[in-house]
Amino acid sequence: MSLTVTIADIAKKLNTTSGTVSRALNNHPAISLETKKRVTKMAQKLNYRRNTVACSLRSGQTGIIGVIIPSAEINFFGSVVHGIERMANQNGYNVLIFQSNESWMHEQKGIETFLNARVDGIMVSMAKETNDYKHFLAVKHTKTPIVFFDRANDELEIDAVIIDDHKGAYLATEHLIQQGYTRIAHISGPQHLNIFRARLEGYKAALTANGMRFNKKLVFAGDVSIDAGRRAIKYFLSLENQPDAAFAVEDFTALGAIKELKEQGINIPSGFGIIGFANESFGEHITPSLSTIDQQTVNMGKEAFSLMLHLIETKGRINKNIQKKILEPIPVFRNSSLKKGNI
């Protein structure tokens, strides 16, 4: 007795052929109801399961979407993937996740694996490290649909969903100004990534729009990490003319800043205001709770997947215009910046 039942097995039992069985199982209109019933019944009895590998080989479609994220530990990405999965499952796709660990090499290997596995599409949020894009070009070359989310690149002509980082940073900075802070610093992120550059620009724009002068000294070249936040605070406190608030490029950075400030005995928000970016889940649980900018994660996942679906459906057809979807950032003001209380 063979362990895996095939349509041929069913056919033999029923004195018919695998063609008929296949059609019956796929509810083909030309098959009589009678036969369909007999086939499905026998299939159930024999414990038949359609071999999706064979289907994939035959059809050239795997029903798998490959997703590459920097790290599942960062809540933000987990949440976006959640959105992707929900939409994907609804549309009959499965999702395969690869973590790049912020490394170009892993990212590259992920792409390779996905292409070999003939996934129906690839979705990527770029690693911090990545500044060589040849693996993405390889994807385009195979005509495999590809979509960026959050961490995208403009030069590559690849569809993307991002949020309006400039606006988010603007809103964050403006909020600090409205709360009465007068010397506002910024802890920035790696500048080769669009999103972090945009946040720096948004910060500058908000200052200017509110009649404040941009001061290079008040920008600390940081990173997405707790440690960067701590180092930034140490630096700020070493200045002659200390800032009284900071917009951190990301929540983990903001967390580091808060920890350092608390250790230095500086009160938040009365002595120093902090706002982050990303709305990581820990933000509402820490003390003081962290002000931040929400990035509509689940929504981002959904939007990214619908771009993907569109690409899959129009594959092959003329489809030259790149789509960029830009989501609105949503400010979330909590205790770390509410000097005056709620606005």
Place this chain on the structure above:
Amino acid sequence: MSLTVTIADIAKKLNTTSGTVSRALNNHPAISLETKKRVTKMAQKLNYRRNTVACSLRSGQTGIIGVIIPSAEINFFGSVVHGIERMANQNGYNVLIFQSNESWMHEQKGIETFLNARVDGIMVSMAKETNDYKHFLAVKHTKTPIVFFDRANDELEIDAVIIDDHKGAYLATEHLIQQGYTRIAHISGPQHLNIFRARLEGYKAALTANGMRFNKKLVFAGDVSIDAGRRAIKYFLSLENQPDAAFAVEDFTALGAIKELKEQGINIPSGFGIIGFANESFGEHITPSLSTIDQQTVNMGKEAFSLMLHLIETKGRINKNIQKKILEPIPVFRNSSLKKGNI
């Protein structure tokens, strides 16, 4: 020009046959070095990628391990998956993740999908809801290797990696006693899951071993949720004879307890001590930082995968004895319970 290059294409260009090309690419000993060189060169030139779908169909192996977890939002599972992935990748496997969202139906669907996709093995941490096990029996029936991690079930005769929940609970409770708390409560979890039952038992055992009487009134039937923690505290404070510390079944529950205590103006740890279980990442960032029991997540993932690997390798052979691997819980004492300071 066809988009996907096959070994046949390479063969044609080289005036040889696909058999030879296949052997050359797989470094078959019977192929001359000369030919191997020509083949690999041409493969590279044509941008050939091996079609893993075809390989899978041929070999009956997909190189995919399906993992089912309740939720990726719970850090604990993300971390275990991390461990699984690391080991899996090292051994040439890819990992496909399915979230059950704690629902039996999704879990069931995940199993179904994995079986149809002919994954080489399935790893599961059961959904809270699950108390019907027929989908797991179906897996056993197909002889697909299956391993449980953390949330396992004893009756099913399935390999599993768990931690010693009884001991973890014992250590947590004992710690509270050693810190000088005298009326120690427990916020429990759903009792149909082994792990939560074991934690309740460990709590009882620690009380008894230290000459304290177990008191049913001091056990609140809770859940893995912030809300359950809040409700538990409200209940405890409503008692005539209030407890002065609590061991919560899980960190999120402990978090809820802390929030409620703070809102009620009760000092932690001097007025009330709290310890959780899981070592979720937020624990070290909140105020007060949360005492907890670490579950060796990454290690658990690795151990679970090596059980899996063993099953795959001995598949078919006589292999009747079920393996249970039990990891040691590691106490992590922080401010939420250190009334006396560090021990």
Place this chain on the structure above:
DNA sequence: GTGAAAGCGCTAACAA
């Protein structure tokens, strides 16, 4: 050392 051919399980075009 290499070629020829069968077959993994399925679907679909063509025939009947």
Place this chain on the structure above:
DNA sequence: TTGTTAGCGCTTTCAC
């Protein structure tokens, strides 16, 4: 309405 057959891309047994 159903049967027949070819083929998706690869590996492997059997020849030579």
